[in-house]
Amino acid sequence: MITGRIIKIAGPVIVGDGMKGTQMNEMVRVGEEGLIGEIIELEGDTATIQVYEETAGIKPGEQIESTGGPLSVELGPGILTSIYDGIQRPLENIKALTGDYIERGVDVPALPKDKKWKFTPKVSAGAQVKGGDVIGEVQETSSIVHKIMIPPKTEGTLKSIVSEGEYTIVDDIAEVETSAGVEKVQMVQKWPVRVGRPYKAKLDPDIPLVTGQRAQDTFFTVAKGGTAAMPGPFGSGKTVTQQQLAKWADADIVVYIGCGERGNEMTEVLTEFPELEDPKTGKPLMDRTVLIANTSNMPVAAREASVYTGITIAEYFRDMGYDVALMADSTSRWAEAMREISGRLEEMPGEEGYPAYLASKLAQFYERAGRVTTVGTEDKVASLTVVGAVSPPGGDLSEPVTQNTLRISKVFWALDSSLADKRHFPSIDWLQSYSLYVDSIAGWWNTNVGEDWRELRDEAMLLLQKESELQEIVQLVGPDALPDRERVTLETTRMLREDFLQQNAFHEIDTYCAPAKQYGMLKTIVMFQEHATAALERGAASNEIIALSVKEDIGRMKYIPEAEFEAEIKAIQDKVIKQTSEV
Numbered sequence: 001m002i003t004g005r006i007i008k009i010a011g012p013v014i015v016g017d018g019m020k021g022t023q024m025n026e027m028v029r030v031g032e033e034g035l036i037g038e039i040i041e042l043e044g045d046t047a048t049i050q051v052y053e054e055t056a057g058i059k060p061g062e063q064i065e066s067t068g069g070p071l072s073v074e075l076g077p078g079i080l081t082s083i084y085d086g087i088q089r090p091l092e093n094i095k096a097l098t099g100d101y102i103e104r105g106v107d108v109p110a111l112p113k114d115k116k117w118k119f120t121p122k123v124s125a126g127a128q129v130k131g132g133d134v135i136g137e138v139q140e141t142s143s144i145v146h147k148i149m150i151p152p153k154t155e156g157t158l159k160s161i162v163s164e165g166e167y168t169i170v171d172d173i174a175e176v177e178t179s180a181g182v183e184k185v186q187m188v189q190k191w192p193v194r195v196g197r198p199y200k201a202k203l204d205p206d207i208p209l210v211t212g213q214r215a216q217d218t219f220f221t222v223a224k225g226g227t228a229a230m231p232g233p234f235g236s237g238k239t240v241t242q243q244q245l246a247k248w249a250d251a252d253i254v255v256y257i258g259c260g261e262r263g264n265e266m267t268e269v270l271t272e273f274p275e276l277e278d279p280k281t282g283k284p285l286m287d288r289t290v291l292i293a294n295t296s297n298m299p300v301a302a303r304e305a306s307v308y309t310g311i312t313i314a315e316y317f318r319d320m321g322y323d324v325a326l327m328a329d330s331t332s333r334w335a336e337a338m339r340e341i342s343g344r345l346e347e348m349p350g351e352e353g354y355p356a357y358l359a360s361k362l363a364q365f366y367e368r369a370g371r372v373t374t375v376g377t378e379d380k381v382a383s384l385t386v387v388g389a390v391s392p393p394g395g396d397l398s399e400p401v402t403q404n405t406l407r408i409s410k411v412f413w414a415l416d417s418s419l420a421d422k423r424h425f426p427s428i429d430w431l432q433s434y435s436l437y438v439d440s441i442a443g444w445w446n447t448n449v450g451e452d453w454r455e456l457r458d459e460a461m462l463l464l465q466k467e468s469e470l471q472e473i474v475q476l477v478g479p480d481a482l483p484d485r486e487r488v489t490l491e492t493t494r495m496l497r498e499d500f501l502q503q504n505a506f507h508e509i510d511t512y513c514a515p516a517k518q519y520g521m522l523k524t525i526v527m528f529q530e531h532a533t534a535a536l537e538r539g540a541a542s543n544e545i546i547a548l549s550v551k552e553d554i555g556r557m558k559y560i561p562e563a564e565f566e567a568e569i570k571a572i573q574d575k576v577i578k579q580t581s582e583v
């Protein structure tokens with residue numbers, strides 16, 4: 001252990017000397033209270049340390065102790081349902097220890113060390129094993145089996161493995177004979193947060209992460225293993241949108257990182273998330289969730305670390321073969337933490353005071369997303385999808401964090417408060433949003449849902465773009481001046497907006513819309529447009545078309561239960577054809 005002395009304190013950043021022999025990113029304990037910190041700069045004897053706890057009251061001359069290892073997370077059974085702070089301390093346990101006001105320097109284990117888990121071995125002694133191989137299982141929560149894996153860098157012959165029984169995460173459960181000697185394996189692994197966990201290969205992002213939300217799936221889809229960004233201006237319904245994703249996306253595990261600034265933002269998450277029900281099982285959603293929350297009394301450095309803590313946990317579940325969805329809310333607060341620390345380090349500021357490495361830090365984070373084949377003997381295919389919220393000050397999307405995020409993430413869900421004001425939910429602006437995965441996932445939709453999915457989607461998008469042009473004309477000269485064809489187009493686009501894009505998160509049926517239903521609904525609306533246009537060409541008047549009663553049937557498509565949908569949608573489509581042919 002190396003012991004140095006504090007020579008300078010600047011908020012969350014302190015400088016110490018006598019630190020020769022320590023390493024970059026090594027975790028240290030600072031001052032008499034043993035505050036947790038990380039070395040972020042090392043020059044000769046002098047180390048610059050960012051401290052994850054409030055540094056008020058710390059004095060020069062106090063000691064700094066090295067711990068010999070980098071800032072790491074503990075990975076093993078007990079992690080699900082947890083609510084952690086930015087450096088993986090369970091919030092509930094800290095509270096229990098120190099009361100509502102979190103004391104500094106408290107040491108609480110990230111995972112319970114005394115709890116016994118029922119371990120079922122899946123391989124026998126004598127087997128050749130390497131990092132990533134599953135050697136046993138623990139039913140961690142009602143919905144998730146925790147796969148116990150050989151740590152990434154271990155390889156050799158399994159010398160022994162315990163039989164089925166109850167073990168704690170620190171009990172030795174197996175021994176591997178490696179080229180460097182015998183290595184004991186426990187159910188817990190440690191991994192440094194700033195290093196991405198290895199995988200074998202990245203796969204093409206050609207499978208959508210189905211969310212059951214029409215605007216997101218049909219128009220602005222995110223691929224499994226893809227990246228998405230969304231701004232959430234005040235009152236735009238961001239919380240509901242995120243909760244819908246957490247509940248309905250076809251991911252096995254949800255990791256939610258809350259970097260809220262205002263205290264109450266986090267309180268909302270901490271009180272609401274644990275109450276969400278998993279619609280797939282009826283059990284608490286927390287059974288397959290890990291929450292990372294930066295409460296307002298934690299300093300910015302912890303916020304900086306929380307993003308890495310969260311994504312490392314997410315990668316660990318990916319390595320088990322699971323599809324993981326990670327949400328970070330908001331990455332702007334994370335970037336602000338970087339800015340503050342960079343300022344303390346007196347680094348040369350870049351745009352708007354953010355450090356020049358802002359773009360590369362954001363890129364490194366989003367690059368940890370992906371659909372991959374995992375390490376290990378057997379190829380498991382798994383994914384980690386990252387959705388980052390941005391909170392641009394004043395809603396100005398041209399600011400550096402948003403711009404740099406948009407350069408990296410492939411999907412943009414532009415939540416818009418003016419749509420929310422009109423009660424159009426989800427308030428995803430269809431003209432500003434985009435997805436760069438549409439080409440790569442079109443094959444999945446065309447094969448699994450409907451072969452003309454891509455054409456229907458593009459046709460609907462074109463109509464919506466046309467609508468915005470037409471609306472400008474309407475504002476100038478009024479709707480009556482529009483030709484018949486355009487009036488019918490406006491009727492179709494109204495259907496697209498109200499009957500398709502709008503989706504009520506609180507309606508029992510509408511809250512989730514399966515891909516086949518989305519396709520059927522879209523097809524019916526595009527059919528209406530085609531048949532109505534044909535009727536116009538035969539001489540029908542737009543008034544008559546707009547007055548057709550099938551309009552109401554289209555309006556209630558979204559409320560048709562999944563089981564009845566196929567039959568009912570066929571009837572509605574027949575009605576479209578019949579009614580438009582009779583005008």
Ligand SMILES: Nc1ncnc2c1ncn2[C@@H]1O[C@H](COP(=O)(O)OP(=O)(O)OP(=O)(O)O)[C@@H](O)[C@H]1O
Binds near residue numbers: 235236238240425503
């Ligand atoms: N998909 C939706 N379906 C129906 N109502 C919605 C939907 N999204 C949002 N709302 C309505 O908007 C209200 C506000 O939503 P939410 O709390 O997510 O917005 P917000 O003000 O942007 O929140 P925050 O700033 O905390 O993210 C909800 O209580 C609900 O009434």
